[in-house]
Amino acid sequence: MEQLTKAETIELRNKHVGKSCTLFYRANPLKIVRAEAQYMYDEKNQEYLDCINNVCHVGHCHPEVVRAGCDQMKTLNTNNRFLHDNIVLCAQKLIKTLPEQLSVCYFVNSGSEANDLAIRLARTHTKNMDTITLDHAYHGHLNTLIDISPYKFNLPGAPNKPDWVHVAPCPDSYRGKYRDTKYSKNEIGTKYADDVKEICDKVKSEGRGICAYIAESLQSCGGQIITPDNYFREVYKHVRAAGGVCIADEVQVGFGRVGKKYWAFQLAGDDVIPDIVTVGKPMGNGHPVAAVITTPEIAKSFLDTGVEYFNTYGGNPVSCAIANAVMDTIEKEKLQAHALEVGEYLLKKCEELKERHQIIGDVRGIGLFVGIELVTDRTTRLPATSQAKHVVARMMEEKFLVSSDGPDCNVIKLKPPMVFSKKNADDLLTVFDRVLEEVRYEICTPVRDTIRQTCVSSAHSGLVNGIKQPKEQAIKSI
Ligand SMILES: Cc1ncc(COP(=O)(O)O)c(C=O)c1O
Structure with a gap:
């Protein structure tokens, strides 16, 4: 089949596919051309760890x-x-x-x-x-x-x-x-x-x-x-x-x-x-x-x-x-038992991160269904919506696909293919830890429904809604 450049794909999509069919990372959408197990690859063969695809349950292209x-x-x-x-x-x-x-x-x-x-x-x-x-x-x-x-x-x-x-x-x-x-x-x-x-x-x-x-x-x-x-x-x-x-x-x-x-x-x-x-x-x-x-x-x-x-x-x-x-x-492949074992490991590691990052208000999950709720204040539980949006975009830049959801769009969702491993959990959380450092001192204004539709899908060009640090600076600070 004819191979289009990414720009051509975007152009044709804009022209002929209904605009309400939104993309992940809208400002910088990914063109994924192949996938295997828990990994997805873009047109440049760049590998991404898929932490959100509960559809390709037993692994992409099993x-x-x-x-x-x-x-x-x-x-x-x-x-x-x-x-x-x-x-x-x-x-x-x-x-x-x-x-x-x-x-x-x-x-x-x-x-x-x-x-x-x-x-x-x-x-x-x-x-x-x-x-x-x-x-x-x-x-x-x-x-x-x-x-x-x-x-x-x-x-x-x-x-x-x-x-x-x-x-x-x-x-x-x-x-x-x-x-x-x-x-x-x-x-x-x-x-x-x-x-x-x-x-x-x-x-x-x-x-x-x-x-x-x-x-x-x-x-x-x-x-x-x-x-x-x-x-x-x-x-x-x-x-x-x-x-x-x-x-x-x-x-x-x-x-x-x-x-x-x-x-x-x-x-x-x-x-x-x-x-x-x-x-x-x-x-x-x-x-x-x-x-x-x-x-x-x-x-x-x-x-x-x-x-x-x-x-x-x-x-x-x-x-x-x-x-x-x-x-x-x-x-x-005993994937149910695997989900239990890796899920417990992932949750334990997330709990450890919670001890070090005040922005994590709650860690919850069972098996490979995990949520990390970000808040600006653990007592008031004010949702850290903008920070969550930033985290999702930065994780994508670091080649980890996560999403955010919930009524305030402040819950980082993990629901990877069931073949997700403990090593994947370690790699994910090492980068997550670094990205959370970027938002450590930021202040958030909760934005509800208007942000919900875009929060998963638009790439960040810097923090918004009262957040001071532009993305470029955030990246430098890693
Ligand atoms: C809980 C739940 N039920 C039903 C659906 C609809 O499924 P489909 O998109 O396959 O029509 C979804 C889709 O996201 C869902 O999350």
Whole structure:
């Protein structure tokens, strides 16, 4: 294929690709031309350590996954109205990892499609409409999902939240409504669950029932939130009492990333079982394949409508060959146990950095799902938004890809491919340590939603919002 220069690529992209499709490091976007395991390479063959790509879960271009896809593509690819082994084996593999009652799969092409179908199943089963979502949540780009994604609908210019959507507070015990400064670990989950109950009670008092409660098992867009103990157990009780079903969005956090368990919802205890689970991103290691898994009862309600579900690409033999190879690789390479071991090491090292850098307000995580929250003051917890933006841009200059997120865009997110090693953790944190030195004495003005859309993707030309030191000086000071 024709090779374009980076300038030509940018020019063509500006001309022909919708401008709302934003790039990482907008002012100086990366042109990545190949990748392998946890490394990405630009057009000059410069290597970057990928600390953010939870999609290429078992490693970029994993040979077994690539082989499975190529072999199947050479043989057959068609829709799932023909019998084929790959789809049934894929369903069987998924179901083996889940509690018994989650035994029926629907295959789709993306996390968004999975969540949209989950909402459709919930509506059909409950015949209700009112849906509870969490503040700061993102569940996908389809219309239904923008409606239930405060991460999007709270942005200026976005369509307003519909009346059928109810927003419960994000169960964030560091920055949220109920904090670890005031409440014990045990109380926090219950307090946040009580807020969900309040929504259920209000909807019931108005003569309606709940359709669904949807939440990521660990909220990623909210800033790598570790769900407090007892939260899901109590929430699920309240939601079911109000007639609703519980949807666990595992699109980001599933497939062993959390180390202790295969699915993040399982961290809440064996007795806490969602009615619908949605999975995506890591399932295809970069290939578009996703799924919805539910109970036979919910699947029957969907069938009883008499409306066939057909999805041209969902569950095709190539996608399922790839998903099967991904699941086999997780098992063969013991990547869940690896995520646990490396994740614990990474967290311990981050905690050590916290002792030396006042700007680190909180370090949290489980497995290879880690957040480092930057603050300008540990007591007030004022978010260090500008500093986080600077850190992300400087880490990229140092060839480490990290991102920032959360409502104040001050949480450095780490969610690397699962093959990320202890050596990678050491290399990352050595540079992170140096970059944090650059922002040590700076003052930050919190900037919320307006900055959110650009913070991950624009390169820094120097600190902003009251930050004094220009980038050039910062670089010299290393
Ligand atoms: C938690 C969560 N759910 C759903 C989605 C939507 O997935 P997709 O982009 O594959 O449609 C995303 C995407 O970022 C996500 O983070």
